[in-house]
Amino acid sequence: MxxxxxxxxxxxxxxxxxxxxxxxxxxxxxxxxxxGPDRLTPKRIVDTFEAQAGHYPGYRKNHAKGVCISGYFESSGQAAELSSARVFSQSKVPVIGRFAIGGANPHSADASVATRSLAVEFTSDDGQRWRSGMNTPPVLAVNTIEGFYEQVLAMTPVPATGKPDPARLQAFFAAHPESAAFRQWVKDYRPSDSFANSAYHSINAFRLIDAKGTVHYMRWKLQPLTPFDPLPAQVEDPNYLQNDLRQRLAEGPLRWNLLLTLAEPGDAVNDPSQPWPAQRRQVNAGTVVIEQVDAAEQGACRDLNFDPLILPTGIEPSADPILAARSAAYSESFNRRSREAAHSGVQP
Amino acid sequence: MNATFHPLLRGLHWLMALLILSMLFIGVSMISDLSPRHSLLVNVHKLIGLALLVLVVVRIGVRVFVGSPALPGDLPSAQRWAAKASHLVLYGMMLAMPLLGWGMLSAGGYPLPLQLPALLPQDIRVYALLRQAHGWLAYLLFATVLLHLAAALVHGLIRRDGVLRSMWSGRVN
Missing domain, CATH: 1.20.5 (Single alpha-helices involved in coiled-coils or other helix-helix interfaces)
Known part of the structure; x- marks a missing residue:
């Protein structure tokens, strides 16, 4: 001392x-x-979804209404030279997934929502997993997370109509010229009558890494092999798409080609609002075969977070800020849903 | 009993102190981050967490094997008890935090770094429990680290009784 x-x-x-x-x-x-300064956080995004659509314990905080499905992926081998990911060379890869409609309300009528989604998880025999959440629109209206938040706010339903205020939406689009491609998609959009004949897009770009370490930027889409039929003008059944899916799967499996579109120098690889020119090279990586839909409120997909950054070796994220934000927000949704599940049960 | 900590224990202490403080800051900032930094921080968090698990196991082994210097004889018994208890709590938390992280990722169905095996079967309710425990324990760990730091500085700057030096330089007067 x-x-x-x-x-x-x-x-x-x-x-x-x-x-x-x-x-x-x-x-x-x-x-x-x-x-410190007020920041846009995953919590704030999910809070806003819940403020708009309502609080539905146990459900996903966006694309809340969905069903679990399972099947497999038959690789064509054609993408193996672009990426060392085992999924592109293994002949048959188990797949679980989830069809859903957009929006945070799990009780919306299937035909009332334009955006549909397919989330999948491929598990290859090297133990690696690839998860993805794909949507029917090929592009987003925005390319920053602040823009995304403004879009969510602009889509706040007006109590009187239950729909967004058209003037507010118009003002949002006017302030976001990068939304041109998305607006064009909305204008041309003709909804199909099934999850089975919808195409699903990765939206964000990713990097394929081949065996030599060369990087190939790409986006992908699941192109349905089921022919298009338009959604009837009048649909009574609020679970129209889910019931249609069960019916079709009772008759046999459904198929999509996994088409990888490769970017060329100068393409917007970090901007999910900009489409790439139509003549870009496409590689058919194989066929996704969906065989089975699980019973409501059950299924392997229920307890999974389809975080688009869960990627196998051979696929890496692009620097797209929306991609990172999706991962962060999905995690917040999953955490919240898991806590609610501990009290009131889990929903698909 | 030596008057200072074994050099290996001192090395482990300062390395882990640096890593644990980084982990607490990374952890608390990544969960509120929507930017591309988010995924980088999550990956770094998982790898440092794994490294800390290995380090704490080694450290417990070394500590049990070589022991630690005695506290000053004139330290009041309440402080003596607080010193022992807080160290036990710190060791417990250093061991529990990475195990909770590993367990929660397993229960949540998330892939694990370096293709480690899952500690637990997938179960969203177990995930909820472990995820919340991981968060609350992190706050408790940070509070204990602050207390530990304050106590060390009081020993080093106010009492000047050689306790801080026994971990800092290894030289006794």
Whole structure:
């Protein structure tokens, strides 16, 4: 033990210790976002979904209404030279997935929502997993997360009509010229009468890494082998698409080709609002075969987070900021859903 | 009993101190981050977490084997008890945090780094429990780290009794 400090030195040193510890605590609070500038967080995005559509415990916080499915992927081998991912060379890869309609309300009528989605997980025999959430639109209206949040706000339903305010939507699109391709898609969109004859798009770009380490930027789509039929003008059944899917699968499996579109220099690889020119090279990586739909509120897909950044070796994310934001927001949705599930049951 | 910590324990202490503080800051910021940094931070968090699990197991082994220096004889018994208890709690948390992380990723059906095996079968309810425990324990760990730091600085700057030096330089007066 050294000579005791005089009271002044002791007070100074104690203050310094207190300030040092407090500074570390303040830094932590800042890193957590408890203090400091107001930031757009995964929590805020999911809160906004719930504020608009309502709180539905146990359900996914977006694309809330869906069914679990399973089948397999038959690789054509043609993508094996572009990516070392085992899924492109293994002849038959088990697939589980989920068909859903857009929106955070799990009780929406199937025919009332334009956006449909297919989420899948491929599990290859090297133990690696590839998850993806694909949508019917090939592009997004926005290319930043702030833009996405503005879009969500602009789509807030007006209580009187239950639909977004057209003036507010128009103002949003006017402020976001990058939405041109998406608006064109909406204009040309003719809904089909089934999940089975819809095409599903990766939207974001990814990087295929081949055996030599060369990078190929690509987007993909699942192109249905089931012929198109338009959705009838009048649909009474709120579960029209789910019932249609069960009916079709009772008769036999459904198929989609997995088409990889390769970017060329100058293509917008980090901007999900910009389509690539139509003449880009396409590679048919194989066929997704869906054989079975699971019973409601059950199925292997139910407890999975279809985080699009769960990728096997040989596929990497692009620097698209929306892709990273999707991963962060899906995680928040999954955490919230899991906590709710502990109380009130899990929903598909 | 030596007056200072074994050099191996000192090395492990400062390396882990740096990694644990980084992990606490990375963890608390990544969950509120929507930017492309998010995925980078999550991957780094998983790898450092794994490294910390290996390090804490080694450290417990070394600590049990070589022991630790005695506390100053004039330390009041309440402080003596607090020092022992807080160290036990710190070791417990250092072991529990990476195991909870590994367990929650397993129960949540997430892929694990380096293709590690799942610790638990997939179960969303178990995931909910472990994920929340991981978060709350992180706050508790940070609070304990602050207390530990304050106590060490009081030993080093106010009492100047050699306790901080026993971990810092290894030299005794």
């Amino acid at each position: 050294s000579t005791p400090l005089n009271s002044r030195a002791r007070a100074l040193r104690l203050t310094a210790i207190g300030l040092g510890v407090a500074a570390l605590g303040a830094g932590f609070a800042f890193a957590a976002g408890w203090v």
